[in-house]
Amino acid sequence: MGKIEAMKKTYHVNEKGYYGNFGGAYIPEMLYPNVEELRKHYLQIMYEDSFQKEFKQLLKDYVGRPSPLFHAERLSQKYHTKIYLKREDLNHTGAHKVNNTIGQILMAKRLGKTRIIAETGAGQHGVATATVCALMGMKCIVYMGEIDISRQAPNVARMKMLGAEVRAAKSGSKTLKDATNEAIRDWISNPLDTHYIIGSVVGPHPYPDMVARFQAVISEEIEWQLQEKEGRSYPDHVIACVGGGSNAAGAFYQYLDDERVNLIAVEAAGKGIHSGESAATSVLGEDGIIHGSRTLLMQTKDGQITEPYSISAGLDYPGVGPMHAHLYESKRAEFISITDDEAMTAGLELSQLEGIIPAIETSHALAVFEQRKFKPEEIVVLNLSGRGDKDLDTYIKYFNL
Amino acid sequence: MNRINQKLQEDKKLLSIYFTAGFPKLHDTVSIIENLEKNGVDMIEIGLPFSDPLADGPTIQASSTQALKNGMTSKLLFEQLANIRQSVSIPLIIMGYLNPMMQYGIEAFCAKCKEVGVDGLIIPDMPVDVYHEQYQKTFEKYGLINIFLITPQTSEERIRFIDSISNGFIYMVSSAGTTGAKNSFSDSQATYFERIGAMNLKNPQIVGFGISNKDTFTQATQKAKGAIIGSAFIKHLSEHGATSVKEFVDGILK
Ligand SMILES: Cc1ncc(COP(=O)(O)O)c(C=O)c1O
Numbered sequence: 061m062g063k064i065e066a067m068k069k070t071y072h073v074n075e076k077g078y079y080g081n082f083g084g085a086y087i088p089e090m091l092y093p094n095v096e097e098l099r100k101h102y103l104q105i106m107y108e109d110s111f112q113k114e115f116k117q118l119l120k121d122y123v124g125r126p127s128p129l130f131h132a133e134r135l136s137q138k139y140h141t142k143i144y145l146k147r148e149d150l151n152h153t154g155a156h157k158v159n160n161t162i163g164q165i166l167m168a169k170r171l172g173k174t175r176i177i178a179e180t181g182a183g184q185h186g187v188a189t190a191t192v193c194a195l196m197g198m199k200c201i202v203y204m205g206e207i208d209i210s211r212q213a214p215n216v217a218r219m220k221m222l223g224a225e226v227r228a229a230k231s232g233s234k235t236l237k238d239a240t241n242e243a244i245r246d247w248i249s250n251p252l253d254t255h256y257i258i259g260s261v262v263g264p265h266p267y268p269d270m271v272a273r274f275q276a277v278i279s280e281e282i283e284w285q286l287q288e289k290e291g292r293s294y295p296d297h298v299i300a301c302v303g304g305g306s307n308a309a310g311a312f313y314q315y316l317d318d319e320r321v322n323l324i325a326v327e328a329a330g331k332g333i334h335s336g337e338s339a340a341t342s343v344l345g346e347d348g349i350i351h352g353s354r355t356l357l358m359q360t361k362d363g364q365i366t367e368p369y370s371i372s373a374g375l376d377y378p379g380v381g382p383m384h385a386h387l388y389e390s391k392r393a394e395f396i397s398i399t400d401d402e403a404m405t406a407g408l409e410l411s412q413l414e415g416i417i418p419a420i421e422t423s424h425a426l427a428v429f430e431q432r433k434f435k436p437e438e439i440v441v442l443n444l445s446g447r448g449d450k451d452l453d454t455y456i457k458y459f460n461l
Numbered sequence: 462m463n464r465i466n467q468k469l470q471e472d473k474k475l476l477s478i479y480f481t482a483g484f485p486k487l488h489d490t491v492s493i494i495e496n497l498e499k500n501g502v503d504m505i506e507i508g509l510p511f512s513d514p515l516a517d518g519p520t521i522q523a524s525s526t527q528a529l530k531n532g533m534t535s536k537l538l539f540e541q542l543a544n545i546r547q548s549v550s551i552p553l554i555i556m557g558y559l560n561p562m563m564q565y566g567i568e569a570f571c572a573k574c575k576e577v578g579v580d581g582l583i584i585p586d587m588p589v590d591v592y593h594e595q596y597q598k599t600f601e602k603y604g605l606i607n608i609f610l611i612t613p614q615t616s617e618e619r620i621r622f623i624d625s626i627s628n629g630f631i632y633m634v635s636s637a638g639t640t641g642a643k644n645s646f647s648d649s650q651a652t653y654f655e656r657i658g659a660m661n662l663k664n665p666q667i668v669g670f671g672i673s674n675k676d677t678f679t680q681a682t683q684k685a686k687g688a689i690i691g692s693a694f695i696k697h698l699s700e701h702g703a704t705s706v707k708e709f710v711d712g713i714l715k
C-alpha cells in the first residue's frame with residue numbers, strides 16, 4: 061500500500077476502537093475482562109474459515125439469504141428516480157436483526173460461553189436472539205423494560221415460546237435504555253459463562269464494529285446484486301433508518317469510504333424535532349457516554365440521559381452508534397428526521413404501491429422520498445430493514461383499519 | 462498532603478461510607494456528612510446521582526432516581542458543599558459516572574472539587590487508559606486523587622499497572638457484581654482478599670461492594686486497609702431518615 065493510500069481518510073473504526081472522537085470502551089472495571097476478551101479475539105475468530113463457512117451456511121439455509129434486491133417500479137415512477145429495495149424484511153424473524161444474532165451466537169460458542177443475555181426494546185432483537193439460542197441450545201435471558209413488555213405482548217410471547225426467559229427491567233424509565241443497563245449489570249454479575257448479544261452498533265468497542273461487520277452482509281450483497289442488474293456495484297444513494305444504527309451500518313458498510321455513494325441516515329422525529337417527544341439524536345444529542353460508548357446522546361444539561369419518543373419502538377433509543385455520530389459530525393452522511401405522521405403515511409403508501417407492509421422503523425426511511433428529490437437517472441437503494449407484522453396493531457389504530 | 466493520604470497513614474482500619482447526594486431529601490447532604498464525621502467515620506464518598514448507573518444495584522439505583530427527582534445536579538451539589546470545609550475535616554470523595562462530569566466540563570469539575578475541598582474522585586466508567594492519556598494531568602493540577610477499581614477478575618498485570626498510576630488507594634470490588642449489601646462473604650472472596658494482600662501493592666486497598674454490617678466489615682478489613690459501606694447505609698437512611706446516622710455507624714464501630 062502506498063503512503064497516500066495508507067493515509068486515506070476512513071470512516072471505519074481505528075485500532076483503539078474510535079470513529080473520530082466517538083466510540084471507545086467506557087466501562088466499569090468489572091466488565092473489562094469480558095470486553096477485553098472479545099476485543100482481543102473477535103476479528104481473528106470471525107475471519108477463521110470454519111467460522112465464515114458456518115456463518116454463511118446459516119445465513120443461506122436458516123435466514124434465507126441472500127435477501128432480494130427488488131426494483132420497486134411503481135414507487136420509482138411516483139418519485140421519478142430508480143429505487144431498489146433491499147429486502148431484509150424477508151429474513152427469518154422478519155428483520156435484519158438476525159444477521160447479527162447468528163454471528164454473535166457463533167462467536168459466543170467459540171468463546172466457550174453457555175449463557176446468553178440480550179436487551180430488547182420492541183422485542184425484535186429479543187426474538188432474533190431467542191431464535192438463535194433455540195437453534196444452538198443455549199440458555200437465553202432477555203431484558204426488556206417493564207413498559208415495553210406491556211406494549212409488545214406478541215413479541216414477549218414469541219420469546220417465551222422460543223424458550224427464552226424475559227426479565228422485566230424496572231429501573232429508571234423502564235424502557236430500552238434501562239433494559240440495556242440491566243443486561244450490562246447481569247454481565248457484570250456473570251463474568252465467566254455469559255455472552256452479551258447486544259442488538260445494534262452501540263455499546264463499548266468492539267461491539268459497534270463487530271455488529272457492523274456481521275450486518276455488512278447487506279451491502280456485500282447489494283454490490284453484486286447491483287452489478288448484475290445495473291452493471292455497476294454501487295448506487296448513488298443508500299437510505300436506511302437509524303435507531304442504534306445497525307441496519308444502516310450494514311447497508312452503508314461497503315460504501316463508507318466510497319464517496320461516490322451518498323449515505324442517508326433517517327432518524328425518528330416523533331411528534332416533531334422540537335416537540336419534546338422525539339428521537340432525533342443527531343439534532344438533539346450532545347457528545348457524552350451511554351452504555352459504554354462515547355457518542356451523541358439525548359440528555360439534560362446536567363448529563364442525565366433522557367427518554368426519547370417515537371411511534372416506532374425500534375427507533376426510540378436516546379443515543380446513536382459511534383460510527384453514525386462520526387458520519388454525522390464529519391458530514392459524510394446526510395441525516396434526515398421523519399415524524400410519526402410522515403412515516404405512517406409512507407408505510408401505507410409502500411403497502412399499496414408495492415404490496416409490501418414495512419416495519420414502522422423502515423417506514424421512516426421510506427418517507428424520505430417526500431422530503432428530498434432524487435434525479436431520474438440516479439440509483440437509490442433503500443434498506444427495507446423489517447416487515448410490518450409486528451406493527452399491525454399500531455397501523456390499525458393509526459389508520460382506523 | 463492530600464487528606465486521603467493523611468488518613469491512610471493512620472494506624473487503624475478505615476470505615477468509609479457512601480451515600481447519594483440529594484437523598485432522602487434534597488438538602489440532607491451537609492447534615493449527613495457532618496454526622497458521619499461526628500460519629501467516627503473516616504472517609505466519605507458522596508454519590509453524584511446519574512440516570513443510568515451501570516455499576517450499581519437496585520438500592521443505589523433507587524436512591525439515585527429519587528435524588529434526581531428531588532432536583533439534585535452537579536451544580537447544586539457544589540453549592541451545598543461550598544462551606545463544607547468549615548465544619549468537616551475528613552477526606553471527601555465524589556463518586557459518580559463520567560457523563561455528568563463531561564457535561565459540566567472535566568476541568569471545571571476538577572477545579573470546583575478543589576475549591577470546595579473535595580479530595581478525590583471515583584468514576585467507575587472512566588477507563589484507565591483514558592484517564593492516563595487525557596485526564597491525569599488535570600486531576601493532578603487540582604490536587605485530586607483518582608481511585609481505580611479492581612475486581613476478582615482483574616489480571617495481576619493490570620492490577621500492577623493500576624497500582625503504578627494510583628496515588629491514594631485501590632478500590633477493591635469484593636465480588637463479581639453490582640453494588641448491594643450482603644450478609645457474609647464466601648471462601649473464594651477470602652482467597653481473593655488474601656491474594657491481593659500478598660501482592661504488596663504500593664497503594665493500600667479499601668474493599669467495597671457487599672459490606673453491610675460489623676461482621677462483613679471485620680472480614681473485609683482483615684487484609685485490607687479499610688472498607689466502604691454504601692447500599693446498607695442507603696437502606697438505613699430510607700427507613701430511618703437522615704437523622705439516624707449515629708445509630709448506623711455505632712452498629713459498625715461499637
Ligand atoms: C425493522 C427494524 N428496523 C430498524 C430498527 C432499528 O435498529 P437499528 O438502527 O440498529 O437498525 C429495528 C429495531 O428494532 C427494527 O426492528
